[in-house]
Amino acid sequence: MWTELPPQQTGTDLRARIFRTWTEGRDGSPSRPRFVQIRHQSVQRSNRAREISGRTDRFAGGARGDLRTPRRCVPTARFLLTLAVVSLSVATAAPAPNVILINCDDLGYGDTACYGAKDIRTPHLDRMAAEGTRFTDFSVTSPLCTPSRAALMTGKYPGRVGLAIGVLRPDATRGLATEEVTLAEVMKPCGYATGCIGKWHLGFVKGMRPMDQGFDSYYGVLHNLDKFETVVFEKEGGMPVLRGDVVEQRPAVPAEMTALYTREALAFIEANRARPFFLYLGHAMPHIPFDASPKFKGKSARGLYGDAVEELDDSTGQILEKLRRLGLAEKTLVVFTSDNGPERNTPGTAAPLRGTKHTVLEGGLRVPCIAWWPGQVPAGRVCTEQISTLDVLPTLGRLAAAKSLPAGLDGFDVSPLLLGEKNAKSPRSTLYSVYGLKQRPLESMRVSAWKLHLSTPPQLYDLTRDVAEGTDVASQHPDVVARLTALARQTRDDTHAFIPTP
């Protein structure tokens, strides 16, 4: 079965609205352009909140059809659109929830017990799955931190926001343009308090940090804690832990991060208990250098890596218990996931999938995803429908009753699926992924159960029968190879997946 790309993935209208600018390194020394940055023309930050709250050109739910209408529509049209929004909101029959989005760093598909791990204990996540829904076919767009987070935070393929390739290091002057509309900027006009805790990795200069991108508060380390990034801060006393823009601690200590982030998350929930809130919790673990608090160290059969994961499990358990104790459990949607597959040469595993981070095999792209919202998200359900991080923004926007969403999204509203509506199916059937650049980029194209790797020669897998991508069936299905290749090239072009470098 074939499904064409939805209209918003063509990107032709967007292409006319963007332009490329060359920027230089922060040290200002090289005159040679170093980075490419994509910005929307003409959209000023000061107008952005008004744009978000007042625009009626697209409503949540690409799957429900394109509701685009001219900005200067007649009052009757506005009235009908309002009715449409009301009726769609009623259709979900769910009150706008608080939202906590927990995004682990490099946690593999097979690293929790409820996803098959035998040597890592995750009783809190297992209970969360038993009380909620566990998704088995939830994928990020890219097997790398920055592009994956860009897609999660914007609902767009990372190429559309100039972040398809590479990780942002601390000296990067490129990042997520201020004008891009983030998850926080979707939730905030709906009356939500918005908090960001933990790793950001979407830009570090003024205009690109969390509090420039719709979050009311920020606490954490913006970067990775590996040597490639900590080296930049050696002369300053080490990697800073920020509260807002103020350094609260130096250096950041890997073993302390999960406990610090958990403390902050619990405090955020407590402080906002009486009002709607959206919390994005970007854990540092179990990205290298993984580590754990003394209470967890030496306890897991998977070694220190397992200790770090078991502490993440405990952290999630503390958050869920806090919600129960405050009487917020039935008012709060909690989503637990990861930004990409496990790092190579670590004890992390994506089993039964093949591949790791830095590959476009399922092990690099498919991640754990558990949704918990007692009374709304069905308990004890395993959902095998295909969804993606691209779908998070339109789905949360719908649940928060956002009046409109930004144009040009690649995601779909999957709230009917999330809420277990009868016969609900995922509107998603495609996913394009890219990693690397120049001579040997890795690219894949997913269409339903077919997964094509644009290698030489191309490889094709039927994920229904072969989720581990072990048996190449390209020679048996040349027509499928041709169609997926064409679709991949089209998506690559439309989403600006390859950005030219100087």
Ligand code: MG
């Ligand atoms: Mg990562």
